[in-house]
Amino acid sequence: xxxxxxxxxxxxxxxxxAVRATALPLxxxxxxxALLFVGLALRGEIPPALAETAGALLRNxxxxxxxxxxxxxxxxxxxxxxxxxxxxxxxxxxxxTVAVTALVLQGASRLLRRAEHSAADSGPRPGxxx
Amino acid sequence: MAGxxxxxxxxxxxxxxxxxxxxxxxxxxxxxxxWLYRRAGLNPLANPVLIAVILLVGLLLVTGTDYPTYFEGAxxxxxxxxxxxxxxxxxxxxxxxxxxREALPLLLxxxxxxxxxxxxxxxIAWALGASxxxxxxxxxxxxxxxxxxxxxxxxxxLPSLTAVLVILTGIAGAVLAxxxxxxxxxxxxxxxxxxxxxxxxxxxxxxxxQIDEVxxxxxxxxxxxxxxxxxxxxxxxIRLLF
Numbered sequence: 001x002x003x004x005x006x007x008x009x010x011x012x013x014x015x016x017x018a019v020r021a022t023a024l025p026l027x028x029x030x031x032x033x034a035l036l037f038v039g040l041a042l043r044g045e046i047p048p049a050l051a052e053t054a055g056a057l058l059r060n061x062x063x064x065x066x067x068x069x070x071x072x073x074x075x076x077x078x079x080x081x082x083x084x085x086x087x088x089x090x091x092x093x094x095x096x097t098v099a100v101t102a103l104v105l106q107g108a109s110r111l112l113r114r115a116e117h118s119a120a121d122s123g124p125r126p127g128x129x130x
Numbered sequence: 131m132a133g134x135x136x137x138x139x140x141x142x143x144x145x146x147x148x149x150x151x152x153x154x155x156x157x158x159x160x161x162x163x164x165w166l167y168r169r170a171g172l173n174p175l176a177n178p179v180l181i182a183v184i185l186l187v188g189l190l191l192v193t194g195t196d197y198p199t200y201f202e203g204a205x206x207x208x209x210x211x212x213x214x215x216x217x218x219x220x221x222x223x224x225x226x227x228x229x230x231r232e233a234l235p236l237l238l239x240x241x242x243x244x245x246x247x248x249x250x251x252x253x254i255a256w257a258l259g260a261s262x263x264x265x266x267x268x269x270x271x272x273x274x275x276x277x278x279x280x281x282x283x284x285x286x287x288l289p290s291l292t293a294v295l296v297i298l299t300g301i302a303g304a305v306l307a308x309x310x311x312x313x314x315x316x317x318x319x320x321x322x323x324x325x326x327x328x329x330x331x332x333x334x335x336x337x338x339x340q341i342d343e344v345x346x347x348x349x350x351x352x353x354x355x356x357x358x359x360x361x362x363x364x365x366x367x368i369r370l371l372f
Contacts, residue, residue, distance in 0.1 A: 008213040015216070026361060027276035029215035030354045036219035046220055054217035057210065058346070061336035062179050063160045064211045067204035068275055069183040069297040073190060074197055074290055078264070085258035089268055090295070093251035094302040094329055095310050097272060101243030101352075102316045102325035108235035109321075 004053040011036045142193060152203020159185040174305045179297070179333060211332070215274070218335070218350035225347040228320060236324065240352065243328035244359040247272035248367070251299075267291040269368065270360055271299040274331040277357040285368045296331065303330025304337040319344040327352025 015032030018024065024031065040046055072079070079086060145151040163181030170176035190200055201208070222229070229236065248269045255268055267287035270278040275296050282292035307326045316322060323345030326334035331353045339346030 005213065008216045011216045011219075012212045026358055027215075027274065027280075029212040030274070030277070030357050032212075032216040033219045033222070033350075033354055036216055037223055040219060040223040041226065046223060051220060054220040057214040057217045058221070058336075058339050061214055061332060061339065063157070063182075064207055064214055065179050065275075065297055065300065065333055065336070066156055066160055066182045066186070067201060067208040068293055069179060069301075070186045070190070070200060070204070071197060071290060072183060072294045072297070073187045075294055078291065079294075082255075082260050082264050085255040085260035086264065086268070086295070086298075088258055089251040089255035089260070090271070090298050090302045091306065092254045093247060093271075094299060094306050096250045097243055097247040097329040098303065098307045098310045098325045099314060100246040101239050101328045102311055102314065102321045104242045105232075105235050105239035105321045105324055106316055106318060108238045109232055112232075112235055 001049065001053055004047070004050040007050065008032075008036070008053065008057075011039075147199070147202075149203035149206065152200045153206055154203070155186060155189060155200075156182070156204045156207050159189075174308055174337075177301050177305055180301045180305075183297070211275075215332070218347075218354070221339070221343060221347035222351050225320075225344060225351075228344070229348075229351060232320065236351075236355075239321075239324060240328060240355050240359055243325070243352075244272070244356050244363065245367075247329060247356075248360065248364055263288060264291070266368070268295055269364055271295040272303075272329055272331060273357050273360045274353055277361055281361055281364055284365050297333070300330045300333025303334045307334065307337075320348045323348035324352045328356045331356070 011032035012029050013032075014035055015030070016028030018031050018035075019026060019028050159182040160178060162185060163176075163178035166181055167173070167176045167178045186200070189195075190197070248271075251268050251271055252265050255265055260268070265287075266285050267282050267289075269285065269287065270281040270292060273281065273296065275293055278292050278296045279289040281287075282289045303326060307322075307329060311322050311325065316325075319342045323335075323338045323342070326338045326345070327349030330337070335346060335349040335353050338349035
C-alpha cells in the first residue's frame with residue numbers, strides 16, 4: 001500500500017518535472033500515467049499491491065472532483081446572467097460529443113475489421129492464378 | 131436567540147479556520163450523495179458529485195464561509211486527483227492489446243470528438259448570446275481540469291470559470307451519455323467508455339469504472355489523449371477564428 005502509493009507519487013513527480021523541462025502542453029499527472037504505463041509494459045505484469053492501491057483510488061474517483069466543483073460558487077453571478085447559453089452548451093455539447101465519438105469509433109473499427117478480413121482473404125495467400 | 135446561537139457560531143468560526151472541517155464536510159456530503167445515488171437505483175440523474183456540490187455550496191452560502199477557507203481543508207481530497215490520474219495506467223495496461231488493435235479507429239474518434247466537444251459548445255453558446263469571456267472559457271470544457279485551465283489562460287478565457295464548466299460538463303456527460311449511447315444502440319464497452327472519456331474526462335471515467343472495467347480503461351485513455359489533442363489543436367483553432 002505505502003510502496004505503491006509512493007510509486008504513484010513518484011510517477012506524478014517525474015511527470016511534473018518532464019512537463020516543466022520540455023514545456024509539454026500536458027498536466028504532470030497525465031505524463032505520470034504514461035510513465036507508469038511504460039513501466040508496466042516493460043515489467044509485463046501489474047504488481048498485486050499496485051493493483052490494490054490503484055483500485056482503491058479509482059473506486060472513489062468521483063469524490064476527488066467535489067472540491068473543484070464547489071468552486072461554482074465563485075461564479076454564481078456570471079452563471080446567473082448567462083445560465084441559458086451555458087446550460088444549453090453543456091447539455092447539447094455533451095450529447096453531440098458522446099454520439100459523434102462513439103459512432104466514429106464504431107464505424108472506423110468496423111471498416112478496419114472488414115479491411116483486415118479482405119486483406120486476409122486475398123493478400124498473403126498465393127492465389128492459383130499466380 | 132443570540133444566547134443559544136452564539137456559542138455554536140463561535141465553534142463554527144473556529145472550526146472553519148482549520149482543515150478538519152472542510153475535509154469532513156466534503157466526505158460527508160459525498161457519502162450523502164452516494165447514498166442517494168444508490169437509493170435512486172443508480173439513476174444517472176442522482177449523480178453523487180452533483181448532489182455533494184449542491185449540498186456544500188448551500189452549506190457555505192448559509193454559513194457565509196468563503197471558498198478559499200473551505201478549500202483549505204478540501205485541498206487534501208483535491209490533491210489525490212494527481213495520484214489517481216497516474217493510477218489510470220493500471221486499467222489501461224490491462225486493455226493494452228485491445229488498444230493496440232484499435233489504434234487507428236481510436237485516433238480518428240479522438241480527433242472528431244475533440245473538435246466536436248469544443249466546436250458544438252462554443253457554437254450553441256454563441257447562438258444564444260453568451261459573452262466572449264464565457265465562449266473562450268467554454269471551449270476547453272471537455273478536458274481534464276488542470277489542462278483545461280491552462281488552455282483557457284492561453285486563449286483568453288477565465289481559468290476559474292473554466293474549472294467550474296469542466297466539472298459541470300463532466301456531470302452532464304455522466305448523466306446524459308448512457309441514455310444517448312442506448313438510443314444509438316452502441317453496446318461495445320470500448321466505444322461507450324471512449325466516448326464518455328472524450329466528452330466528460332475524469333468524471334466520465336469515474337462513472338465508466340463503476341459500470342465496466344473495459345469501459346473505464348478506454349475512458350481513462352480517452353481522457354489522457356483528449357487533453358493532449360485539445361491542448362495542441364484548440365489554441366491554433368482560436369487563433370484562426372479570432
